Every structure is written in C-alpha cells, then in structure tokens.
Amino acid sequence: MTDSKRDTNYDIIVAGGGFAGCAAAVAAARTGTGKKVLLIEKSGALGGAANVNLVNPFMRYYTKDPEGKPLTVLSRGIFGEIVGRLAEKGGIRGNLFSEETLKTVLDEMCAEAGVKVLFHALVCGADASDGFVKSVSAAGKSGIMTLSASYFVDATADADLSFLAGFPCRLGREKDGLCQPMTLCFRVGNIDTVLFRKSLDIMQRAYLEAKESGATDNPRENILCFDTLSPGVVHFNTTRIVKLDPVDPFDLSEAEIAARRQVADIVKLLREKVPGCEECVLLSTASEIGVRESRMIDGLYTLTADEIKACCRFDDGIAACNYDIDIHNPEGSGTSHYYFKGNDYYTIPYRCLVPSGSKNLLAAGRCISVTHEVQASVRIMPVCCCLGEAAGTGAALAAGSGCGVAEVAPSAVRAAITGAGGFVG
Numbered sequence: 001m002t003d004s005k006r007d008t009n010y011d012i013i014v015a016g017g018g019f020a021g022c023a024a025a026v027a028a029a030r031t032g033t034g035k036k037v038l039l040i041e042k043s044g045a046l047g048g049a050a051n052v053n054l055v056n057p058f059m060r061y062y063t064k065d066p067e068g069k070p071l072t073v074l075s076r077g078i079f080g081e082i083v084g085r086l087a088e089k090g091g092i093r094g095n096l097f098s099e100e101t102l103k104t105v106l107d108e109m110c111a112e113a114g115v116k117v118l119f120h121a122l123v124c125g126a127d128a129s130d131g132f133v134k135s136v137s138a139a140g141k142s143g144i145m146t147l148s149a150s151y152f153v154d155a156t157a158d159a160d161l162s163f164l165a166g167f168p169c170r171l172g173r174e175k176d177g178l179c180q181p182m183t184l185c186f187r188v189g190n191i192d193t194v195l196f197r198k199s200l201d202i203m204q205r206a207y208l209e210a211k212e213s214g215a216t217d218n219p220r221e222n223i224l225c226f227d228t229l230s231p232g233v234v235h236f237n238t239t240r241i242v243k244l245d246p247v248d249p250f251d252l253s254e255a256e257i258a259a260r261r262q263v264a265d266i267v268k269l270l271r272e273k274v275p276g277c278e279e280c281v282l283l284s285t286a287s288e289i290g291v292r293e294s295r296m297i298d299g300l301y302t303l304t305a306d307e308i309k310a311c312c313r314f315d316d317g318i319a320a321c322n323y324d325i326d327i328h329n330p331e332g333s334g335t336s337h338y339y340f341k342g343n344d345y346y347t348i349p350y351r352c353l354v355p356s357g358s359k360n361l362l363a364a365g366r367c368i369s370v371t372h373e374v375q376a377s378v379r380i381m382p383v384c385c386c387l388g389e390a391a392g393t394g395a396a397l398a399a400g401s402g403c404g405v406a407e408v409a410p411s412a413v414r415a416a417i418t419g420a421g422g423f424v425g
C-alpha cells in the first residue's frame with residue numbers, strides 16, 4: 001500500500017518556501033485544479049528571508065503622488081491576500097509585519113490550496129537532460145529522497161535547482177561577479193524608543209567614531225534600523241559582509257561569524273553611547289545571514305537597468321515594480337539609490353522566469369534573469385511574491401496543456417493573474 005503522506009510523484013514541485021515559492025505553490029494549486037503540488041523548504045517554516053533572515057518591513061510596492069500618498073498598488077494578488085490575512089490576525093501595521101503571524105498565514109494558505117509542504121528537506125541534486133528536469137534529490141535526516149514531477153519552479157533564491165539541473169547561471173555583478181553584501185539582521189529590546197528616536201544623530205556619530213577608532217570593522221556607512229510591532233524593540237539591518245561568495249558554505253560560515261562580531265559591537269555601542277539604550281538587550285539574530293544577491297538564471301530574456309529606468313512595460317509583463325535600484329556597495333562602504341518617479345513603474349517579462357533551454361522549469365523570486373542593477377530593485381518581498389505567483393501560474397497552465405514552459409502564452413498567464421486579483425501593468 002502506498003502512503004499518500006509520503007508521495008514522491010507530483011505534477012508540480014516548487015523548491016524554496018519564501019514569498020516566491022509560497023505564491024508559486026498556491027498559484028499552481030489554484031490554477032491547476034486537481035494538480036498535485038509539493039513545496040520543498042529546507043527550514044521548518046514558510047516565509048523565506050522574513051523567516052530565516054529576519055527581514056522586515058515590506059519595501060514600497062505602490063506608486064505615490066508628490067506628497068507620498070499611495071496611488072496604484074503594484075503588488076496585489078496573492079501578496080495582497082497575505083497582507084489582508086496578516087491584517088485580520090493583527091500581524092501588520094503599515095509595512096511592518098509579524099514574522100510569526102506570517103508563518104501561520106502561509107501554512108494556512110498552502111493547506112487551503114491543497115499544497116503538500118515538505119520541511120527540513122534541502123534540494124541538493126537534480127536529474128535533468130535536454131532541458132527537461134525529471135526529478136530532484138532532497139536531503140533529509142535519513143538521507144536523500146528522490147521526488148519527481150512534470151514541472152518545477154526554482155524559488156530557492158540562489159537558483160539552486162536551476163544550477164543543479166545544469167542550466168546556465170550567473171553570480172553577482174557583470175564586471176567582477178561580486179554580489180551585494182550579506183547582512184545578519186538582529187533585534188534589540190528593552191529600548192526607550194521615544195528617547196532613542198531623538199538620539200539617532202548621537203547614534204550615527206558614535207558609530208562613525210567606533211569605525212574610526214577600530215572598535216568595529218563593519219564597512220557600512222551608518223546604522224540602518226527600523227521600528228517593529230513590539231514596544232521597546234528595534235530592528236537592525238546594518239551588519240555588512242562583503243566580497244564573500246553567498247553560495248559557498250565556507251564563505252557563508254566566515255560571514256556568519258564575522259557578522260555576529262559586528263552585532264556585538266553595535267549592541268555595546270548602543271548600551272554605552274546611545275540615550276534610551278542603556279539597558280538594552282540583544283533579543284535575537286537571524287538564524288541565517290541574509291543574502292541580497294547571488295546566482296541568477298540566464299533566462300530567455302535579461303531585463304536591464306536602461307529598460308527599467310525608462311519604465312518599460314512589456315507585452316509579456318507579469319509583475320510590476322517601482323522600488324529603487326538600491327545597491328549596498330559590494331566592495332565596502334556606501335549605498336546607492338536610483339529612485340523612480342513616484343507615479344511610474346516598469347513591468348517584468350515572463351521570459352525572465354524561463355531558464356534558457358528549459359522545457360519544464362521556471363524560476364521565481366530574486367534569482368530571475370535580470371542584471372545586477374535590476375536585481376537590486378526587483379528583489380523586495382512584495383515583488384518576489386508576484387514573480388512566484390506568475391511562475392506557479394505558468395507552470396500550472398503548462399501542466400494543463402502538456403506544453404513546454406516557454407510555449408505557454410504570456411497573455412494566458414497575465415489573464416490568469418489579473419483574474420485572480422493580481423496586477424500586471
């Protein structure tokens with residue numbers, strides 16, 4: 001007798017349970033009525049960087065008028081639904097959200113859509129030939145499992161599945177392969193936040209002095225911090241590790257240790273120098289260092305900075321974005337921003353999700369086919385969610401007709417997304 005709890009054959013397998021992967025799996029299950037969908041996630045919860053890297057808040061996903069008033073919501077569909085469900089549970093205020101509520105919302109959405117979720121399984125291999133992926137290998141506590149499907153979505157953020165299946169990938173910026181810095185996010189509690197907000201200049205000055213005196217080796221130019229939903233707790237997104245390879249475990253190990261030292265330096269500085277932080281305590285560091293940029297697929301189309309600066313809208317556009325080109329210097333100090341006009345946006349073509357030569361694999365999230373500069377804009381969670389919704393929809397439509405992922409009519413993907421409440425420009 002087969003144990004359906006342990007099925008190894010699916011119609012669609014999605015690798016990676018971040019915003020892109022969750023949206024891909026839910027969209028695939030909803031669009032492909034009756035199709036069996038498996039979502040494989042290496043950690044023990046859904047949410048991706050919001051979960052494993054403690055990333056918060058959502059960056060801007062709407063156009064705005066000159067006064068900053070929101071005009072058009074660009075990330076809707078499944079992302080809008082997640083925001084709505086977070087609100088129902090009291091887990092969101094403005095763009096700040098509760099990661100714990102998010103985990104529950106995503107568990108519920110996957111369960112309702114009929115997605116089978118497999119936690120604690122790392123996709124570590126693929127059986128593929130001639131552009132066709134037959135199965136993936138996933139490492140669990142008892143060894144390697146083989147899981148097969150007719151279609152796959154790579155939402156691992158690092159393009160692991162595409163790389164393991166032999167599709168061409170690129171790492172980092174075009175001129176030297178360097179990626180945006182890695183950052184270990186952390187939370188500090190027991191802060192008098194009213195006083196702290198008045199002391200931000202003091203904090204920044206103290207930080208520059210610490211850098212000058214060698215009290216920290218953090219190359220970042222200032223301290224970046226955000227409010228949280230919890231009283232007295234501040235979120236810090238400010239460690240900076242440069243020139244290490246985010247897909248090399250040895251480099252990642254070095255990065256984790258160096259970033260933890262930077263965290264300790266900043267907590268010490270807060271306690272000693274910043275009014276409102278005298279009795280502060282380090283509540284948590286993320287369980288893994290956050291990777292802004294790593295491998296990207298080489299897709300049927302690679303979106304460029306000139307195109308997004310011109311706010312191009314494509315016939316096969318499947319998601320819309322106007323978040324800044326926000327580049328944390330891959331070499332050290334400095335962060336550059338290119339801001340779009342508040343009321344304009346660009347769209348992202350479906351072809352950016354199709355690895356060159358792929359018959360049954362799509363990519364979604366921050367590993368799609370774009371240049372280093374474009375990745376610095378599309379990488380935010382709301383947009384990754386919409387890219388996932390598009391990939392899951394594309395995979396389900398391909399599964400419905402049995403065609404290759406490149407043969408799916410983009411107009412059908414666009415129609416399905418808008419029909420489900422999404423926005424494609």
Ligand SMILES: Cc1cc2nc3c(=O)[nH]c(=O)nc-3n(C[C@H](O)[C@H](O)[C@H](O)COP(=O)(O)OP(=O)(O)OC[C@H]3O[C@@H](n4cnc5c(N)ncnc54)[C@H](O)[C@@H]3O)c2cc1C
Pocket residue numbers: 015016017018019020021040041042043047048049050052053055056057058059121122123124155156157158160161182183184185237289290291292364365366367379380381382384
């Ligand atoms: C430090 C930092 C700060 C950021 N700040 C913001 C911010 O303030 N606001 C914002 O909107 N965005 C921010 N971002 C960007 C954003 O968090 C990410 O780009 C986005 O979450 C990417 O979504 P994703 O679904 O593509 O990947 P992820 O969210 O990274 O999800 C990928 C998932 O796949 C899993 N996985 C990976 N490899 C495998 C494998 N081989 N097998 C199985 N599972 C696997 C991972 O565990 C993870 O759950 C930040 C990113 C970083 C690193």
